[in-house]
Amino acid sequence: MGFFERIFREPRWGVHPDDHKRPAADAPLRVLPPPARLYLPLHQHVGGAARPVVLVGQKVLKGQLLAEAQGNISAPIHAPVSGTVAAIGEVTAPHPSGLGFAAISIDSDGEGRWIETEPALDPFALAPEEIARRTAAAGVVGLGGATFPAAVKFALGKRLAVSTLIVNGGECEPYLSSDDRIMRDHADQVVDGARIVMHAIGAREALVGIEDNKPEAIAAMQKAAAAYPEVKIRPVPARYPMGSDKQLIQTLTGKEVPADARAAEVGVLVHNVSTCAAVHQAIRLGRPLVERIVTINGGAVARPGNIFAPLGTLADELLAFCGLKETPARLILGGPMMGTPLLHGKVPLVKGASGILAFDAREAAVPKAGPCIRCGSCTQACPMGLLPLEMAARIRAGDLDGAVDFALSDCIACGGCAYVCPSHIPLVQYFSHAKGELAARERARLRTEAAKRLAEARLARLARESREKAAAAARRKAERDAAKAKAAARAEGAPA
């Protein structure tokens, strides 16, 4: 970078954390032998939890449906091994609360026998709706971490006539390399999956955005896509959060997704590379999503790398497979920028888990927060153009509405601001706290309104009932009076 460019170039959004991707990314993919017991949460996706369709003690085959989708936005769960349903009940959720979570436990018989699958020899001969149906039936959700059911997005793309599919191979989170690995090892599956998705949504081109810190993946993908001019491999600068949908769309197409709108409304749809590979598996081979590549990395891991593992494997088993040099000082599900801390390793691998990190004490050290010096690093880092320091100052003072005026709701919680803060202020913590408070306040408001509506309805009902009672009483009285008068008249009219 030239001298003047360095001084005068407008600082663009984003941060450049140490990526820590190697050597884990370069280690060959290893396959985990299926553990004896697997735990499959019923809620591994955005939307409604799946509903179990098996019974305890029932024999299941690999890929057999365990729980069906429930509601418009939901996804089914399938057996990752052949074996026996051991239990249907609570396990610890991959969530910092460590609360329980409904799940199906399966004892593996170690044979790995697949169900009868329904491969599609020519997916492009199938109707787009049929592709969406099969993708939904295979339980494919966004594997980049968002876990939104893929088929629901297909339908949206089809409806809004999306012209461009963006395949997200950004993988901007440090430490993680599961997408990198799938592009290096299974580039043909990713490209084929992308073409199937294009067919499903009616897109004319696919832009595969890959951060330029993954030259091997770029080369492999270029080779795999060479025969398909509509699939374009587009290296993008390595800059966190490049893998965020909005930022990748802007970088690749120059389009900006309007606030409160979906990407499809500007004619693009984003799918992760691993999701594309899962679509390939679901359509070409008829195999549901029951396994995934997960990165095991961090200072406490002896042999970091990528593991192909059945869903439902406990984090502890994955870590044991890679070996631990020391007791981890922190466990993280996902990447270090947006990942969730785990309180222990008895948590199953879920569809959206691209990595499990075991940090050593040095990596887990939390720097002491100091006062804000208003240096503005956070405003330069923010990919959304927000003012994190102003929002945090207001939240700190309890002025949540003030933070909303600074567009708190547009925050994507990428963590760039908190990463870059020289005073190490936990900015995302402030924003999450405020968003939670505001959501609670909104719920309370709705509850109050509902209670008020009910109370008003009750009063109205009571008033109506007493009115009706009074009217009925009056009517009866009138009838009695009339009867009496009639009787009296008859008595009077009768001859003496």
Place this chain on the structure above:
Amino acid sequence: MSNVIGIPVAAPHASTTNSAGRVMAIVMAALAPATLFGFWLYGWPAIYLWLVTVAAATLGEAFCLRLMGRQASPVLFDGSAALTGWLLALSLPPWAPWWIGAFGGLFATVLGKQVFGGLGQNLFNPAMVARVALLISFPVQMTAWIAPLPIFSAAAPGPIDGLLILLKGLPPAFDAVASASLLGFAKTEMSRGIDLLQAMAHAPLQAWYGSRPGSLGETAAWLIAGGGVALMFLRIISWHIPLAMLAGIALPAAILHAVDPARYLDATTHLLSGGAMLGAFFIATDYVTSPNTPRGQLIFGAGCGLLTWIIRTWAGYPEGVAFAVLLMNSLTPIIDSYVKPRIYGRDRKGVALEPGK
């Protein structure tokens, strides 16, 4: 739940190695060449005054922290109090008596910073608050400039004489070196009815490399500017405030000098005199007291420059950087509330973009 690992802290689980202390250290390193040049030019009294000012500023901070029942050492370690004292020292007459530095340093951190709540809370630049307080309270001492007397020259005071000058004031033996700064000289001559064309013929000696009467930060204008460029290169500061401020001084100066050179100083003199360079690169760019958006910084910088030029040209004081910066400091919250960056997916007013466009 057995053997819980770690604590449930919020993401991100990674953090920059940058810190407030590192930022302050880099700013000090950028100030060092200019400061050393000033030491060479003005000798031992200037070194002592710098020490006294920095020590007083640090002491003031420590005193306040103790008063609030907080541990002083970690806060002092970030270097912000020392930097405040350093910047103040660079704006003082180099041979000012010790109590100017002591009073100024204490004033800067106690009344300029800690009463607002410490680092990050003050509305006004602490060093400039102290400088203005000194200028108004002790106008004689604060305008007693001397001609450069390099530290190793025969006439320069040695370490002992230097200490005496600091403690007892300027002895008669050194009367000959008293001099006016260029801006002060120009103002005096104008007020005597002598126009600039005649006055400049016998103005105090100015050497292009900075050997001239003035404060430590004035004489080394080029070194100050060099330090500032280094800060921009290291991305500690952005170009917006310094360039807008220098342009705010230079543009009106150039225009009016072209119109009437007998009444208005030229742009180069304005830029190299007084606190223009120090102000543009080190004072106005103070994070705490300046706006935090690029457009806000342009407005702020231009305002600082323009006010500096107006005060120098028409007001009673020969120099106006400190006043200009303080006035613009007071506008910072207003600038920040009106000038905000455009949010992704929204227009400048915050309204969501139309999907079709």
